[in-house]
Amino acid sequence: MTLRIGNASGFYGDRFSAVRELLTGGPLDVLTGDYLAELTMLILGRDRLKDPGRGYARTFLRQLEENLGLAKEKGVKIVTNAGGLNPAGLADAIRELAAKLGLEVAVAHVEGDDLVGGAGELGLGEPLTANAYLGAWGIAECLNAGAEVVVTGRVTDASVVVGPAAAHYGWGRQDYDALAGAVAAGHVIECGAQATGGNYAFFTEHDLGTPGFPIAEIEADGASVITKHEGSGGVVTVGTVTAQLLYEITGARYAGPDVTTRFDTLALDQEGPDRVRISGAKGEPPPTTLKVALNRLGGFRNETTFVLTGLDIEAKAALVREQLESSLTDNPPAEIRWTLARTDHEDADTEQRASALLHCAVKDADPKVAGRAFSGAAIELALASYPGFHVTAPPSDASPYGVYTASYVDAGTVPHVAVLPDGTRADIDPAAETLPLSDVDEPELPAPLGGSTRRVALGTIVGARSGDKGGDANLGVWVRSDEAWRWLANALTVEEFQRLLPETASLPVRRHLLPNLRALNFVVTGLLGEGVAAQARFDPQAKALGEWLRSRHVDVPEVLL
Structure with a gap:
């Protein structure tokens, strides 16, 4: 029987009602949610600094408060990476919520991705967060043990789809083609409504309304059909699926912890309205290393935007730039960046169309330098600079900013643990068969198209x-x-x-x-x-x-x- 997996979240802050929409809009077997982006891990890391009991996506818990009973009633399993930096904490919170709602729910979680405690020994420095991208087998282990809700930390975005498919069909670790097909399906639906017409280049060709959330109907061989609930907004076409397949990839080999998916083997076919079939996926053994997402606090930043109106735009920009930089010589920021956007029009019929925007952003390790020193110097120019001086909003106190980098560690150094509903801990071994990642041979170019x-x-x-x-x-x-x-x-x-x-x-x-x-x-x-x-x-x-x-x-x- 085909497995229907719907994704209700593409980022931390996505449409709150999506969980209920997927649960009530039509048949569904598994509901997934992707809450973790690179920036999200930094936000959760700062949350954890304030309270070690935090570090997970609290929005997801509020969504469950409204929908856990409905999912239980319909027999829909839930798999999400909303655990963030604290999957065990989120699992405990879900158990407490279920008890409060009078429900018996088998909850499991996957952990081991958080490497911050041993970052120094792994050569990763002293980051605020350090999380390896785990694969799907911990999720599959939890589901095979009877879990109805599985929460994870940092797994690959597609893993929340691959895990349920592998558990449902009993795939093995070396069923690379099937796994690759599920990765492709997971990659398409991971960003929610981007697969159903959201952010789509040719949006004017369709009546999108408010796009519904995508569903992948995954078959036993890993082939899938991308669709959505009947009657929901948006559209699913070869174009919308192509757009999402291309999102944030590199070349033909798409590496993951369980399989390297050959995107140059995928075939797309429009089977009917809002139904696109993905087939032909070929998979290869994964590389020996796991990617690690590192976030650290980089310092403090501040910014302001000067409005330049009418004539002599370039001269006005040069004047305020010279004035501001010379006033900061006693406490110069480590970095100062200017950007002039020529949004002005000649002989404009409105003041806004006659204006350009000069943006100034500064960064420094000292919050006083990026904060009061910069803000004061910028505003002190108000009566002493170019004619028509004003800003879109005054600069304020400096705010902290983060720096993201990626690193790689040997997969064997990363613990991957499935904590089952009864509390049993099951270790997940790294891939036994690996293959170094390399570029594919460049395909031949087609014959050029001539003509006028x-x-x-x-x-x-x-x-x-x-x-x-x-x-x-x-x-x-x-x-x-x-x-x-x-x-x-x-x-x-x-x-x-x-x-x-x-x-x-x-x-x-x-x-x-x-x-x-x-x-x-x-x-x-x-x-x-x-x-x-x-x-x-x-x-x-x-x-x-x-x-x-x-x-x-x-x-x-x-x-x-």
Whole structure:
């Protein structure tokens, strides 16, 4: 029997009602939730500093308070990484909640990912948080022991889907193709409504409304159909699934702790309205190492935005920059970053359209330098600088910021423990068979597409989805016909990519081809500095980088238009 897994959360702060929507909207076997992003681990780490009993996603507990009884009644099992830095604490809180609600619920959890206590011995320094990405087998062990709710710490996003599928079908550790198929399905639904039309490049082609949350119908061989409850908003198409497959990946080999999934083997087919089949997945043994997400407190930051209106925008920006920097010479911040956004228009009919924005951000280890010293110096210029001086909001006290880095440790050094509903602790061995990760051979380019061209926005025919991995940005693009792929694969080279996005011109950029998806994926190293928590750029998670690319004008063959 096909296993129906629905995901009710793509991040800590996603739609609160999604749990109930999935439980009441139609048949479901397993409900999952992904609450952990790189930034979330930093937030939970700061929570744990204040109270060692915290460190998990409290929103999930409130969602269960409304829906645990309903899930029990319907026989829907729940698997989530909402345990964050304290899965045992969340498991205990769920047991207390169940007792309060008069329910008997078998609760289990998975732990071992938290390496902060031994970070120094592993060569990881002294971070605020250090969490290895565990796989799916601890989850499967809990479910096989009768757990109705399983909470984990940091597992890979797809593992909350792979674990239930492996338990349901009895897959073994070396059923790589089936595991790879489940990874693909898990990767698609992990970000919730992004698979059902949310944040979709061609959104104007559909009546999205409020998109429902995605469901993966996983079959015994790992193939799946991505869908949603009938009557819920949004849309599931080959395009929406392609966009999510490209989200935050690198090349054709997608490594995980249980299997390396070959994304260059995946085939997508539209089976019917809101039903897209993913098949053909091939899997390989995982690498010997596990990725570790590290967060540390980087210091303090502050910012303000000066509004420059009318004439002489560049001269006004130069004046206030010179004035502010010279007033900070006694206590100069360790880092000061200026960004001028020329949002102004000539002969504008509104004051806002006549104005540009000059953003200034500072960082320093001393909160006084980034706080009162900077704020005071900026505001003291109010009557002594460019004409029309004002700011969007006055700078305030400095706020702490975090720095994310990734490291890797031998999988054998990381404990992976399933704590079963009866309290029994089951150790999960690392993968017995491994394979070093390497790039695939570059596929041959298709024959170029010739003919006359017209200059249009790239996004006229190209979709995109972008995001972050630490300090790197990932940008996937795809087209919807074989003819368009012939053009895209030959036209959008690394050099052309860097020309269209000048901000990337001085940075390392790698291009990966995925012909089966008619897609390219670009990885820009260092674009995001020290990661999202450090707020290094205007769009710190590169979420709109793809839309910037789509807005650039290029020469496109008229036959495609």
